[in-house]
Amino acid sequence: MKALNTSVVVMRNEITLLLRERTLYVLLGIFFVMAVLSTIIGWSTQHTIMNVYDAAVAELALVGQDAPPFPVNSTPLGIMTNMIIYNVLIGSLLAIVLGYFVGIHDRMYGVVKILFSRPIRSRDIFLGKIFATVLILSLVTLMAFLVSVISLGIFGVLGTSAVVSVLLFYGVSLLYMSGFAFLAMSFAFVFQNSTSAMLYALFIWMIVTFALPELSSALFPTSSLNPILPPSNFLNSPVLSFAHTVTYPFSVSEHYKALCATILGVGAGATNTGSIWFNTSVVMLWSALAFILSLRFFTNMDPSSDTLYE
């Protein structure tokens, strides 16, 4: 009971400190604006493409040509596909900043020595930090969920199954983002200065978001940000097929995108060669490994030399 109390105190302290970080609100603001815009963009694009199709049919009729059937695979929750990309981009960066702050606060304020001199177990401090991170991230995703549900209601595509799908989608997103938060927290525990801690976390983010999808699915970095992937038959190439076999299991962002696409019923894309269970396992494993890393780095912290003099 005492251990839990300690963790709760640490959690409350971290949340108080986080709420004072004004810059965190900048990223939060961008995230929520994009959560609202994602459905508007999705709806407007879906609506426009139907009209473009009608105009194209009329244009073809003028020259006596028959029009092919509507080529766009549109589904009710298709208007949410952009949110998958925004979670990969903004959500994970927000998580990095969040985890970084939680990890660095004590070192920045020089209270590590004091904390470790008290009769408190380091495990309880660590748990408090984890609780704070997960709680704030859960609140962020819960609010994004509400924004999405309201938007879907406005655009008339809301039903019980849609709400369940969107809830699941945000649940998976929380798991994915937590991985980045734990990773940034780990680096903030051990790196010699705050810049390196942030920089290394960003490097990993870049590798996960851009480099691994390129290596495993021959996707150009900016192409992987488009919900509709360009056609590719890269698996015909023995070299790229081999690269795919080796790197795809580690390409967490692709597994996350594929999993979310399946949940929202928008098609997992040509590059997904894994089952939904495989996608889920990779995302869960990512988060679990990042958690273990943060625990290990926190345990290895040296209280005597862990104050940042910046």
Added chain:
Amino acid sequence: MNNIYTIARKELIDIVRSRIFVLTLGLLVVLIFISLFISETLFRDQVFQYEKSLALLKSLGKAPVGEAPQLYPLNLLRGVVDYIEIFGAILGIFLGYISVFKEKHTNAIKLMLTRPITKNEIIFGKILGNFSFVFALLSLVTVFIAGSLMWFSGVALSGVDVVKLALFVVLSSVYILIFFTISFFFSFQQKVATNALIISFSLWLVIALIFPQIGDTMDPDNQVPGGFFKSMALTKPQELRVMDNFKNFEFIRTGVEQLSLTKHYERSVFGFFGIKKQYNGVPLADIFKDKWGNMLTTFCFLIVGLLANILYLRRTHHFFE
């Protein structure tokens, strides 16, 4: 002038000696290598598939239909440009941040200001040092790119290709330095150093990733893998007539893209490298004529960034506090 040169030199030495520099350079080289390798392999596979289809058609006694894939070596740099857009911008942000942070952190600036050096000299020296670094880094990276291109594709680069690569170095340096000026500004302006970093990253996120992403996602042609208009078998004039009915939508979509500095940089470089297919084989002067607007906008962003820094730092009283 001597003072500016001295500070610029010190700035350069500091960057080259830092571990972050080695790591950044290493990562950039690895990413570029991966990107070139993937592009080259994709191209080789395209040629292989074409030759296979050709042999099959010949064995059936039929004439080949499509054109054989033609290699323009600079086309293979699509991924490299993407990495400069994303990673180069991050590098610019870190350079700007570290340039100010180290002075704030070590209090060396107070000592410097006791010497006969003006505020302007310090600012210009730092900017010059970082400009030189970025330019030298990109020149080095481009030599590596040129070598890898020739090695991967087995094709020698022409004189025009070399000029295009030189233009790429200039444009990319300008692009990276714009992000340098952003974080340089906020690193001065913000009392807490990390806040400057986070604000700069938020701006980067919006400018380099979100705006272009919105523009691309809203593009009707991008709604079908391979292109909506192609799937409808529409000719280019027909496509233009169809899109004429959606002027307002297109105005908003392209407007969002125009807001992005990254898109201006990308359009210029994609033009020079022929990544936009219509520019393959087009004389350099004609590409210039088509892309000068994008290049000018990119330069304007840099000038605004520089002016903002100079004006702010001249007026502020809590210099390096």
